[in-house]
Amino acid sequence: QVQLVESGGGLVQAGASLRLSCAASGRTSSINVMGWFRQPPGKEREFVAAITWSGGNTYYTDSVKGRFTASRDNAKNTVYLQMNSLKPEDTAVYYCVARSGSLLRTRVNEYPYWGQGTQVTVSS
Numbered sequence: 001q002v003q004l005v006e007s008g009g010g011l012v013q014a015g016a017s018l019r020l021s022c023a024a025s026g027r028t029s030s031i032n033v034m035g036w037f038r039q040p041p042g043k044e045r046e047f048v049a050a051i052t053w054s055g056g057n058t059y060y061t062d063s064v065k066g067r068f069t070a071s072r073d074n075a076k077n078t079v080y081l082q083m084n085s086l087k088p089e090d091t092a093v094y095y096c097v098a099r100s101g102s103l104l105r106t107r108v109n110e111y112p113y114w115g116q117g118t119q120v121t122v123s124s
Contacts, residue, residue: 002026002113004096009118014088016122020081022096022115032102034072034079035111038092038120045095047106051079059104063089086122093117 008020024031035050049060051070058070069082079096097111105111 002028002031002098004098004113004115006094006096006115006118009094009120011121011123012086014086014122014124016086017082017084018086018120020083020094020096020118020120022079022081024077024079024098028077030100031098031113032100033104034096034098035104036070036081037095037097037108037111038090039095039117040089040092045108047108048094049081050104050106052102052104057104059106061106083120086120088122088124090120091122092120094120 003025004022006022012018032053033050036048037045038048039045047061049070051058051072067085072079095117096115098113099111
């Protein structure tokens with residue numbers, strides 16, 4: 001099993017930055033891809049970003065390209081999501097995810113491991 005713990009959420013004004021962290025524990029050797037989903041109020045969960053554990057390849061949903069950056073620290077088994085130029089529509093609960101497969105996937109059911117979520121609120 002893999003356990004994921006997110007941190008770094010909060011309340012910020014539009015245009016500000018936040019950095020989310022996600023620490024993985026347990027069978028981390030089985031992880032090849034980690035990523036982030038979010039669930040805005042009253043909406044379904046949606047893909048945000050993913051990063052490969054070995055090569056650091058990344059993929060982003062269009063709405064965050066150029067503003068969000070995913071990175072990883074293999075030594076700490078931690079991934080990060082640097083979020084710049086935040087907008088009110090970025091308000092959501094952000095979830096860290098992980099999968100054993102090596103491809104960067106974007107569907108909820110392709111990630112078996114999920115963190116508990118961290119709230120990000122962006123005020124206008």
